[in-house]
Amino acid sequence: MPLMRQVVQRRTGRPAEVVEVVEVPVPTPGPDELLVQLDAAPVNPAELLMFEGRYGYGPSRPSLPRLAGIEGVGTVVGGATDRVAEGTPLALLGIPGLWSDYVVIPARRALVLPEDIDRQQASMGLVNPQAVLLLLEDHVGLEPGDVVVQNAANSAFGRVLDAIARRRGLTLVNVVRSQAAADALAGVAHGAVAIDGPDLPERFLELTGGRPARLAVDAVGGGSTNRLAHCLATGGVVSLYGLLSGRPAVLDLDLVVFHGVRLEGYWTPRSMSRRRPEEIRTLFQESLELLRSEAFHVPVEATYGLDDVAAALEHAAQEGRRGKVLLTR
Known part of the structure; x- marks a missing residue:
């Protein structure tokens, strides 16, 4: 045998x-x-x-x-x-x-x-597009022109989100943790690129012309969660989908109490379980079209x-x- x-x-x-x-x-x-x-x-x-x-x-x-x-x-x-x-x-x-x-x-x-x-x-090229498409629907109702910020933007997920944000007319700020990571996105990313640090919220507003984000997409946790949260508009949501830092997510209490910011988790199996079979088929077809059109690499x-x-x-x-x-x- x-x-x-x-x-x-x-x-x-x-x-x-x-x-x-x-x-x-x-x-x-x-x-x-x-x-x-x-x-x-x-x-x-x-x-x-x-x-x-x-x-x-x-x-x-x-x-x-x-x-x-x-x-x-x-x-x-x-x-x-x-x-x-x-x-x-x-x-x-x-x-x-x-x-x-x-x-x-x-x-x-x-x-x-x-x-x-x-x-x-x-x-x-199929798991990440499906995850991005689901995440963008699960937390807030985004419209063309809305601002989104993400960390770990040089990851495979981050590159896919950058491509889909462009197609949907979203303004995206891509946050990375080093100059080398920023250089890797130069000429590739459609959205603006910023290096993470204590002054990220201020530099973020400079990149968006003073417009806060409605959604922050977090793969890291730890203090990075808090810096993303400070980029949000009132009632904005941090979607935490990754555990890259291995540390608990930090969120200032005044953001939660006075600014209405929420921290929500995203997990593809849970999101998929809420969809009807025909919605999942549509999701796969859209992901395949993104892959075939070479919208991302x-x-x-x-x-x-x-x-x-x-x-x-x-x-x-x-x-x-x-x-x-x-x-x-």
């Missing part, structure tokens, strides 16, 4: 130290199922949090052991090829254990991609094979990266 590699997590800790690569039989597709070979999969921040045991709360924490991988792109190599032809590229979303040589999926769940699509960009810093997944996780956890880390067969 042919064997394949599969990435498994049995315990929590430093990702590179707790990850395992095991050999298991290649799965056999049943009726109306497809055998899909992995082409590429990104190492996302959520994946690192899962290995560290910091993803989820209570019942939403992943149980162990778990099969790793939450997003990627693959190619149909067997199974119900009368339904989806062999060689067809597919987006792999919501399929457990994508960090494997092969996975089996129901043919009815096949998310077919264009033949000429960039496989690496596609592997990391996410740099790739390095690729690793499945055998080198520990090195990939170590690399992805480094600060100051200039692009994504991908896993490939």
Whole structure:
């Protein structure tokens, strides 16, 4: 029986130290199922949090052991090829254990991609657009011309938000933490770029002509949350979607009591659960259109094979990266 590699997590800790690569039989597709070979999969921040045991709360924490991988792109190599032809590229979303040589999926769940699509960009180009589109709807009713501010703007999520904000006519200020990160966005970002610091609220208003933001998008937490909150209009919302600093979010009490600022969490599975199936289909199609039109481009810093997944996780956890880390067969 042919064997394949599969990435498994049995315990929590430093990702590179707790990850395992095991050999298991290649799965056999049943009726109306497809055998899909992995082409590429990104190492996302959520994946690192899962290995560290910091993803989820209570019942939403992943149980162990778990099969790793939450997003990627693959190619149909067997199974119900009368339904989806062999060689067809597919987006792999919501399929457990994508960090494997092969996975089996129901043919009815096949998310077919264009033949000429960039496989690496596609592997990391659907989860973030869907998350951005949902987040922009979940907290405040934004209109063209409204101001939004985000931190971690040089991340994959940040670059997608920059592209979508432009399409929607939003004024966006992209906040990064270093000059090197600002340089990486030079000539790429559509919105203004600012380096984080104690005087961020003042510099933010200079960039927007004195207009406060209705929404702040926070991937960091800690003191960065507070600096973003000071950029908000009365009743504005900080949407916290990431845990990059590992520190509790800080929010001045006078902002909450007298300025009506709110801190709300964003989590894609929760947001998706509130949508009807037809809304989710529309969301996927809009995300795919963004990807096909090359509205955004996410740099790739390095690729690793499945055998080198520990090195990939170590690399992805480094600060100051200039692009994504991908896993490939």
